[in-house]
Amino acid sequence: MIADYLDLGCTEIINSSRAAAYAEPHCLLTACSPCTGLREAISDPPYTDPVTDAAPWYDPAVPESALVLGVMGLTAAGYSQSTIQRTPLQLVGDGAALGVARRAHREITYTVLLLALEECALAYGMEWLATALQGAPCAGACDGDEIGVYACCPTGDGTRELRHLYGVGLLEGPTLVSARYEPEGIIAEVTFTLVAGVPWIYREPLQTLTDWIPLGDGDLVEVDPDEVYGQCEEPTPCMEDPECPPPPLPVRAPVPVDDCYPTGEATFRRSVVALSPVDHPEWLEAVPVLELETGGSALRRLVVRFWANPLGGDCEEIVDPCGACTDIQIPYLPPGSTLLVDGRTQQAEVECPQGALGTAVSAPILYGPRGAAFEWPIFACSTGLCIEILSTAATTAPDARARVLLVPRSDVG
Missing domain, CATH: 2.40.30.200 (Elongation Factor Tu (Ef-tu); domain 3)
Structure with a gap:
C-alpha cells in the first residue's frame, strides 16, 4: 500500500x-x-x-x-x-499435528x-x-x-x-x-x-454484480426452498461390510425447530443473477454483501441461495440440486426497511424509519439451509455463481429491490 x-x-x-x-x-x-x-x-x-x-x-x-x-x-x-498463525502440536512420535490456521x-x-x-x-x-x-x-x-x-x-x-x-x-x-x-x-x-x-x-465489489434487482418483477414459482437439499444424497462408504453392519447409534434427541422459521411450499417471486467464472479473480476468495429494500410492505420468507456454476451455464435453468452452496434465509423484514448482510464485517442490520424519531437499527434473524445456524459464506478461487433470490409473492412489494455484491479479499496487499 x-x-x-x-x-x-x-x-x-x-x-x-x-x-x-x-x-x-x-x-x-x-x-x-x-x-x-x-x-x-x-x-x-x-x-x-x-x-x-x-x-x-x-x-x-x-x-x-x-x-x-x-x-x-x-x-x-x-x-x-x-x-x-498456526501452532503445531508435537506428537509423541516423530512429527507434529499442524493445528488449525x-x-x-x-x-x-x-x-x-x-x-x-x-x-x-x-x-x-x-x-x-x-x-x-x-x-x-x-x-x-x-x-x-x-x-x-x-x-x-x-x-x-x-x-x-x-x-x-x-x-x-x-x-x-x-x-x-x-x-x-x-x-x-x-x-x-x-x-x-x-x-x-x-x-x-x-477490494471494491465486482462490477458485474452491482445492479439492483426489482423483486416484484421476479417469476412466480411454486416451491419449497428446503426441498432442494433433500434431493442430494451422501455417498455410501465403500468399506462397510454388508455381513457385519456396525451397531446402531443411540437415539438422538429431536432438534427443536424455531417457530419463527417458515417451512413448506409456497408461491414465491424468483429472480436470478449470474457471475461468470472469468469475472471472479482466480487467486482471490470473495465474500457476499446483500442489500435489500423492502418497499411498501413487509417482506416474509426471504431466501438468497448461492449455486456453484463452474462451467458458466445458464443460471435460469439450475438443475443440479447438489450444486447449492448455502443460503441466507430471513423470515421477516418490516415495511420501508433496508437490510444489509455484510460478509466483510460479518454483521447484519436492518434500518427502519421511525418518522420524527429518526431511524431504528436492529439485528435480523439469519438462518442457513433448512433452518440451520447461519454460517458466513466464503467463495474461494475462480468459480462461477448463480444467485437465486426468493421471496413470498404475497408479501413482495412492487417497489422491493435487492442486490448481491461479491467482494474479493486478500491477506496481504
Missing part, C-alpha cells in the same frame, strides 16, 4: 497531494513528488489553501488551523505481511510529515490528528471504523487501486518523533499505529 492517502471513518487523515499543494507557495517542501492522480481519484477540485478548500482540519473557531498545511505520508508498514489482527504503522507554518499551528495539528484518529464521532467505538487506502498510485476514478479494511481503531500514538524548523515553517515527523480487528484487505 502507498502511504500517500488514508481515510479513517470518512475523515481524510493523510493526503500527500493536498499537503504538497499547500506547501508549495511557502517553499516548505522543495524535493517532493507526491502520487499523481490522487486528487482526481478522490474527486477533489484543485487545491488552493486550507481555508478556501475547507480542509479536514480547518476550524473557523481556531485561527491557527488555517496555518496547518496537511499530513504527508512517508511509510505504511503492516499491509504486506500475512496475519496467518487462523488469522490474527493486523497492526499498521504510519510515519507521516505534519506540515505547519508556526508553533501554535503545529500544536493544533497534533491535537486534530489525535482526535481524528479516534474514529468517526458516534460510530466505531469497540467495533472500529472502515479505512480506505490505495494499493498504488490511482488512475482514473481509482476503483481498481482502492482497498478497504474494517474494524480499525487507533492502537498507539500519534507520537511526535522530531520537528525540523525551517524559515518557511515546521516539518514534523509523526508516527501512529492502527489495529484492524478484521485482518482482510478488501
Whole structure:
C-alpha cells in the first residue's frame, strides 16, 4: 500500500497531494513528488489553501488551523505481511499435528510529515490528528471504523487501486518523533499505529454484480426452498461390510425447530443473477454483501441461495440440486426497511424509519439451509455463481429491490 492517502471513518487523515499543494507557495517542501492522480481519484477540485478548500482540519473557531498545511505520508508498514498463525502440536512420535490456521489482527504503522507554518499551528495539528484518529464521532467505538487506502498510485476514478479494511481503531500514538524548523515553517515527523480487528484487505465489489434487482418483477414459482437439499444424497462408504453392519447409534434427541422459521411450499417471486467464472479473480476468495429494500410492505420468507456454476451455464435453468452452496434465509423484514448482510464485517442490520424519531437499527434473524445456524459464506478461487433470490409473492412489494455484491479479499496487499 502507498502511504500517500488514508481515510479513517470518512475523515481524510493523510493526503500527500493536498499537503504538497499547500506547501508549495511557502517553499516548505522543495524535493517532493507526491502520487499523481490522487486528487482526481478522490474527486477533489484543485487545491488552493486550507481555508478556501475547507480542509479536514480547518476550524473557523481556531485561527491557527488555517496555518496547518496537511499530513504527508512517508511509510505504511503492516499491509504486506500475512496475519496467518498456526501452532503445531508435537506428537509423541516423530512429527507434529499442524493445528488449525487462523488469522490474527493486523497492526499498521504510519510515519507521516505534519506540515505547519508556526508553533501554535503545529500544536493544533497534533491535537486534530489525535482526535481524528479516534474514529468517526458516534460510530466505531469497540467495533472500529472502515479505512480506505490505495494499493498504488490511482488512475482514473481509482476503483481498481482502492482497498478497504474494517474494524480499525487507533492502537498507539500519534507520537511526535522530531520537528525540523525551517524559515518557511515546521516539518514534523509523526508516527501512529492502527489495529484492524478484521485482518482482510478488501477490494471494491465486482462490477458485474452491482445492479439492483426489482423483486416484484421476479417469476412466480411454486416451491419449497428446503426441498432442494433433500434431493442430494451422501455417498455410501465403500468399506462397510454388508455381513457385519456396525451397531446402531443411540437415539438422538429431536432438534427443536424455531417457530419463527417458515417451512413448506409456497408461491414465491424468483429472480436470478449470474457471475461468470472469468469475472471472479482466480487467486482471490470473495465474500457476499446483500442489500435489500423492502418497499411498501413487509417482506416474509426471504431466501438468497448461492449455486456453484463452474462451467458458466445458464443460471435460469439450475438443475443440479447438489450444486447449492448455502443460503441466507430471513423470515421477516418490516415495511420501508433496508437490510444489509455484510460478509466483510460479518454483521447484519436492518434500518427502519421511525418518522420524527429518526431511524431504528436492529439485528435480523439469519438462518442457513433448512433452518440451520447461519454460517458466513466464503467463495474461494475462480468459480462461477448463480444467485437465486426468493421471496413470498404475497408479501413482495412492487417497489422491493435487492442486490448481491461479491467482494474479493486478500491477506496481504
